[in-house]
Amino acid sequence: MKSSASDLPTSAYVPERRSPPVAAPPGYWRIAWQSTRGNACSLLIERRGVAVSAGLGVALVCACILYLSLGSMALAPSAVLPALFGRGEMISVFTVQELRLPRLVAACLTGGAFALAGVLMQTLARNRLATPGIIGIDNGATAFAVASVVGMGVSLAPPAMALAGAATAAALTFGLVAGGGTQGYRFIVAGIGVGAVFGAVTQLILARVAIDTANAAYPWTVGSLNARPGDAVGLLAVGLGVGVIAAFVLARPLSLMRFKDATAYGLGVNVKARRFQVLMLSVVLTALAVAVAGPVGMVGLIGPEIARSLASSRQVPLVASLLSGALVMVLADLAGRTLLAPIEIPVGIVTAVIGGPWLLWILMRPQRSHA
Numbered sequence: 001m002k003s004s005a006s007d008l009p010t011s012a013y014v015p016e017r018r019s020p021p022v023a024a025p026p027g028y029w030r031i032a033w034q035s036t037r038g039n040a041c042s043l044l045i046e047r048r049g050v051a052v053s054a055g056l057g058v059a060l061v062c063a064c065i066l067y068l069s070l071g072s073m074a075l076a077p078s079a080v081l082p083a084l085f086g087r088g089e090m091i092s093v094f095t096v097q098e099l100r101l102p103r104l105v106a107a108c109l110t111g112g113a114f115a116l117a118g119v120l121m122q123t124l125a126r127n128r129l130a131t132p133g134i135i136g137i138d139n140g141a142t143a144f145a146v147a148s149v150v151g152m153g154v155s156l157a158p159p160a161m162a163l164a165g166a167a168t169a170a171a172l173t174f175g176l177v178a179g180g181g182t183q184g185y186r187f188i189v190a191g192i193g194v195g196a197v198f199g200a201v202t203q204l205i206l207a208r209v210a211i212d213t214a215n216a217a218y219p220w221t222v223g224s225l226n227a228r229p230g231d232a233v234g235l236l237a238v239g240l241g242v243g244v245i246a247a248f249v250l251a252r253p254l255s256l257m258r259f260k261d262a263t264a265y266g267l268g269v270n271v272k273a274r275r276f277q278v279l280m281l282s283v284v285l286t287a288l289a290v291a292v293a294g295p296v297g298m299v300g301l302i303g304p305e306i307a308r309s310l311a312s313s314r315q316v317p318l319v320a321s322l323l324s325g326a327l328v329m330v331l332a333d334l335a336g337r338t339l340l341a342p343i344e345i346p347v348g349i350v351t352a353v354i355g356g357p358w359l360l361w362i363l364m365r366p367q368r369s370h371a
Contacts, residue, residue: 027312049320052310056323063330064108068100070338106228106292107333107347108326109236111299113289115325116240116247116318117282118300119307123254123316124278125187128305129359132166132286133297135191139198140169141290142220146202149217150209158220159232159291166287169194170279223296223348225333236288243285247318250278254316296348298355299325299332305358328354 024030024044032042068080075083075092082088083096118131132138144165145158176190202221206214218224247254253274256264261271289296303325307317329347332354336345 046312046315048312049315049317052307052317053319053323056307056310056320056327060108060323060327060330063327063334064104067104067107067330067334068096070334071095071100072341102230102233103225103228103333104330105237106225106233107329109233109240110225110289110293110296111303111326111329112322113236113240113243113285113325114296114299114329115303115307115321116243117285117289118325119304119316119318119321120247120254120278120282120285121300122304123258124275124282126258127185127188128308129188129301130191131297131300131304132282133295133300134195135173135188136169136193136195136198137166137173137191137283137286138290138295138297139195139202140172141166141287142295143198143202143205144168145220145291145294146205146217149220150205150213158229159235159288162291163284163287165198166283166290169198170283174279220290220294222346223294223351224346225293226344226346228292232288232291236292239284239288243281244318244322246277246281250274250281251316251318254278254318255314258316293329294348296329296351298348298351298358299328302328302351302355302358 027047029045029047030042031045032040035041065077065080068084069075069077073091073095075095079088079092080096083092084101086093086097114132118133121130121132121135122128124130141162142165144161148158148161172194173187173191176194177187206217206221209217253264253269256267256269257271257274257278264271286297286300304317304321306324306328307320311317311320328351332350333347336347336350339345
């Protein structure tokens, strides 16, 4: 049978069906765009994290203004901002730019570095007590930095020696728990033991040198921003900038590494490689901060805990920890400068007085679930 033209199927234009846009999960903003290759890309931004970081940033700015205003010569906040740009009375400009601003920058950088290193180490060990200060990395960096200051047959600068000491302490701690992993209290106890050994080495070095030489190394034993090396501050600024970028690159693996290794492996994370990268980043940040301020390791415990209590438990609070650590360091150094003026309390002592009760509170407070 022959078919007529009217019996032939006619082609009709069928419009391309586009999938509806993907809605953002509750509590997130979703930003979508097309890459240069035409691939669809998207980014989720947690609303609570942005709000917490913004609040901590505002608090840090207010604390910085207060820091520049208070001291042996009090300045009105309205006179601080013009003095930052070289305007106003000469004595105000000199006080702000030459005396207080460099120390404020050092406080912000060291506090941020200690806290960022702390949250990285805590995530690596899945333990809120596993900060660089508690597991001995601070004391290792301090011992080597003191050795370079008193001239124990070495000629390297304190930052390089502090890095060598931090790496040595980390290697010893991880070597002592070889086969046991970084989880559990065995790791903490091994770190405490390594830190005690390096602390004794520091005291032995100071006991065998002249009193003037020991006084020059004193800031590296208690933690102080009073005698900060200028080159070490600049090196810390560069290192912290690189460290923040590296921490953001490791943000997703960090979030998954809080779970069991099998879960992280199943989600595509090379746990061994990422663990080594996180450890090295934490060691470098700690060493650079110790080279400037000495062992103020309690900031690495207090800062992340503040950030963790404010932010959501769904992600690692990197930005919030960085800002919290800087805020704690600025306020602690301000208290040390002003509470018993003209006597100055080293910032390491202030943070230790605050960190002791805080440590007890952490031990008694139940840990929040990551689920």
